[in-house]
Amino acid sequence: MQATFEKVRLGNRHLEEGVQALSSVAAAWKKLPWWVEPFTVAGVLIAFGIYSTAVIVFAGGQYEQYISPFFSFTATMDTPAWAPAFITAPMLLLWIPLGFRATCYYYRKAYYRAFFWDPPACQASAQTKEPRSAENYRGERALFVLNNVHRYFLYASFFVIAFLWYEAFRTVFTYDAGVQIAVGSLLWFANIILVSAYTFSCHSFRHLIGGNMNCYSCVKGGGARRKTYNFVSRLNAKHPQWAWYSLFSLLFTDIYLRLIAAGTIQDYVLISFGG
Amino acid sequence: MTENGNSAARAGAAAVADDGPKKTVKLNIFRGTEEDGKEVEYEVELAEGMVVLDAVLKIQAEQEDDLAVRWNCKAAHCGSCSAEINGKPKLLCKSRVEEYEGQEIHVQPLHAFPIIKDLVSDVSWNYEVSKGIKPFTSDEQAPFTMYEEDVERLYEPKKCIECFMCQDVCHVLRTHNKHEEFAGPRFFVRNQWLEMHPMDNQDRLEDVKEKDGVGLCNITKCCTEVCPVGIKITDNSIIPLKERVADEYYDPAKWLMRKIRGRKSMTNREAEAAKNGN
Numbered sequence: 409m410q411a412t413f414e415k416v417r418l419g420n421r422h423l424e425e426g427v428q429a430l431s432s433v434a435a436a437w438k439k440l441p442w443w444v445e446p447f448t449v450a451g452v453l454i455a456f457g458i459y460s461t462a463v464i465v466f467a468g469g470q471y472e473q474y475i476s477p478f479f480s481f482t483a484t485m486d487t488p489a490w491a492p493a494f495i496t497a498p499m500l501l502l503w504i505p506l507g508f509r510a511t512c513y514y515y516r517k518a519y520y521r522a523f524f525w526d527p528p529a530c531q532a533s534a535q536t537k538e539p540r541s542a543e544n545y546r547g548e549r550a551l552f553v554l555n556n557v558h559r560y561f562l563y564a565s566f567f568v569i570a571f572l573w574y575e576a577f578r579t580v581f582t583y584d585a586g587v588q589i590a591v592g593s594l595l596w597f598a599n600i601i602l603v604s605a606y607t608f609s610c611h612s613f614r615h616l617i618g619g620n621m622n623c624y625s626c627v628k629g630g631g632a633r634r635k636t637y638n639f640v641s642r643l644n645a646k647h648p649q650w651a652w653y654s655l656f657s658l659l660f661t662d663i664y665l666r667l668i669a670a671g672t673i674q675d676y677v678l679i680s681f682g683g
Numbered sequence: 684m685t686e687n688g689n690s691a692a693r694a695g696a697a698a699v700a701d702d703g704p705k706k707t708v709k710l711n712i713f714r715g716t717e718e719d720g721k722e723v724e725y726e727v728e729l730a731e732g733m734v735v736l737d738a739v740l741k742i743q744a745e746q747e748d749d750l751a752v753r754w755n756c757k758a759a760h761c762g763s764c765s766a767e768i769n770g771k772p773k774l775l776c777k778s779r780v781e782e783y784e785g786q787e788i789h790v791q792p793l794h795a796f797p798i799i800k801d802l803v804s805d806v807s808w809n810y811e812v813s814k815g816i817k818p819f820t821s822d823e824q825a826p827f828t829m830y831e832e833d834v835e836r837l838y839e840p841k842k843c844i845e846c847f848m849c850q851d852v853c854h855v856l857r858t859h860n861k862h863e864e865f866a867g868p869r870f871f872v873r874n875q876w877l878e879m880h881p882m883d884n885q886d887r888l889e890d891v892k893e894k895d896g897v898g899l900c901n902i903t904k905c906c907t908e909v910c911p912v913g914i915k916i917t918d919n920s921i922i923p924l925k926e927r928v929a930d931e932y933y934d935p936a937k938w939l940m941r942k943i944r945g946r947k948s949m950t951n952r953e954a955e956a957a958k959n960g961n
Contacts, residue, residue, distance in 0.1 A: 513902055513922050520901045527854040530905035532770035532794065535858050542859040547899035548925075556925075556933035611918070615926035623881040625830045634832050644918065 442529035449522035456655060463662060464498040471669035473582040474592055475575045476662045477599055478502065480568065504564045509655075511558035513611045514648045559612040569607055572600045586682030592675045595664055599657040606650035609643035708780050710738055712750070713791045717798040722789060729780060735790060736764050736775035739802070751801035759911060762846030766802050767791040772848035772909045775802075793851040806847050812866050816873055817890065821882045833881040839919055840876035842912045843869065849906035849916055855899050866895035868906035868916045875920035878927065892928045897921065 437444075460478060469479025476483065482497040491500075509515050520526045526545070527535045548555055579593040607613070618637025624630035643650070668675045706729040711722040725742045736754055743750040755763040757776045764775040769789050780788070796804040821827070849868035855861050866874075874891050877883055891897050902925075906916040914920070930937050 513918075516901065517903050517917075520903050526901060527858065527903060527905070530771065530852050530903075530908055532767060532791075534770075535854050538854060538858050540859075542861070545855070545859040545861070545899075547855065547896075547901045549896075549898040552901070553898060553933070556929045559926075559929065559934065611922045612926060615923060615930075619923050619926060620930060622833070622879055622883075624832050626833075626881070631832065645915070647918075 442531050442534040446522040446525065446528040449518050453519070453522065456659065459659065460502075464496055464502060467666070469498060471665050473579050473585070474596065474665050474668070474675075475578070476665050477572055477575075477596075477603070477658050478662050480571045480575060501568065504561060504568050508558070508561035508565045508607075509651070511555045511561055512651065513558070514651045516552075516555060518648075518651075558610075559616065562607070562610055562612045562616075565607050569600070569604055572603060576600045585677075586680065588677050588680040590675045590677045592664060592668065594678075595657075595661050599654070599661040602650065602654040602657045605643060606647070606654040608640065609647045609650050611644060611647070614640045614644050708733075708738060709788070710735070710742065711787060711789045712739065712742070712802070713798075714747075714750070714801050716800055720798065720801075722791075733780045734776055735768060735773070735778045735780060735788070738780055739775060739790065751799070751803045753803045760844060762844035762911075765793060765846040765848045765851070767793065767851070772851045774846060774848070774911050777911060793847065795851040795853070795857040796847075806850075808862060809845070809847055809850060809867075809869065812870050813873070815890075815894065816866075816870060816877070817885045817887050819877055819880065819883050820885045822884055823882060827882050829881060836879055836919075837876055839914055840872045842914055843872050844912055845869065846911060848909045848911065852905040852909045853900075854903070854905065855896075855901075861896065861899055864896045865899045868900075868921065870895060871897060871900070871924055872914060872916055872920045875924055878924065888924075888928055888931045891924050892932060897924055897928055900925075 463476070463478055469476040469483035475481075479498045480501055482501045485497040485500075487495055487497050488500075521528055524540075525538055526540060527538045529535075546552075576593070576596040576599070579596045580589055581587055614637065617640055618624070618633040621627070621630070621633065624634040627633075664673075667673045707726050708729045709724055709726050711724050713720055714723045715721060725746060727738050727741045727745070730737065736752070736757060739750070739752050740754075743752065752766075752775070753763045754776065755761040757764075759774050759777040762774070765772060766775050767773070767790070768775070768778055769783070769786065770791075772793065775790070790802065792798050792802045793804040793806070796806050796808060799805050847869060849872075850856055853867055855865050856867050871891070874887055874895065877885065878887055878891075900921055902917050902921060904917045906921075907914075907918070910916055
């Protein structure tokens, strides 16, 4: 009994230390100069853009049962004859997630701050660095009024999500190796879970599901909509985190596929039936 | 110019006096007016648990009795003592001096509004904006019967203490001076509360879009970062309003449905029609 208490105590201590370490990282991040965040965001987004462009232009999208999330169902497609030469098959799909993220309320904040410096950060000293003059500032009234199309990219994303789920299951229920769970399958599932969390925590989805109502008790099914709305609201509170986690999971999943395809690492099978 | 008078300020300072504090703290406080102002350095004895307002009041009581500062409850409830500490809007009564250990402390008034004197800005523009918002209007007589599930979202916007720090930090007002075209985060919080209220029957979306200029907000969330009562202004007020404005003005499918059905708006009106048994 004493040993159990000791284990629990040690476990709790480790948990507390972990939480403290995380909060101290967050506190340290806040203490950094204001320009660190916009430069980091700009750097990460540019690097992601370069990597994903290189992949969809120059690389293939399938290895054994794994399909890169950058390619999804276009991995086995030929580019249609009507498409110009610079168009590759995944580009026929990628406009959806690209448009969804480019018009996302969180990424809007991120790129207005990181690329437009509108403003780069909230401190008084940072706001004085804003390059746009008062006359030229139009916010989301001029060109960026187009961001209101976000909800349509959300609707289109539902199809992408469905395919990514299908492809995650395809890594488990394979054609030639039977049913198996490999490290890759876990990665593919982690990726689609994070991408789904990002998609369904979207502000437009939250609005669609119940944010547009004033009175839940007035309509049939209002209670269910309210519960869904509250659930989506809880997800939505972490929308920025889902946005980053899913961006990195897409990246790692694709890199993993290329590493196993190149034979650099081996995809360990954890559980296998039949095949 | 001290809104609460020097005697009250001295009482406040006396309350924080400590028998034996040995440490001191230096504060650089803005002195002067909009046209002619600069920071002046003061040194005061540090007391345990001292907040910046305590230090300012101590300076007012012991060194500069004409130092202007607006304060009232000293409990982060009234929103009077909002100012800028090291370039960030803060409630002076909620900011401990210890938080700034190892840093210089610069205390400035809210810069998005005209500075009257020292730490006091003229925030009356906000009251004018407030008057322009369509008030709560209902067909029914109060007291209303309302259900928790319909009003639970309204508690958050009602927490606002009108400190106007969100208005101060908003670059649309602060940097771009769009006071004529833009109501600011505080009034989107108010509009959201009114728009989502189940008993209210006013339509404010045209005002939100045109008069209050929600399109000028580029959702960079500084307002949310500074809110002392933790209202998620951007996520829970501004973006829901932007989505409702998009329903009404930027959604071609909804526009088409309205044309076919001959109604101005779908969702809210539908709920209201169902409620009234139509």
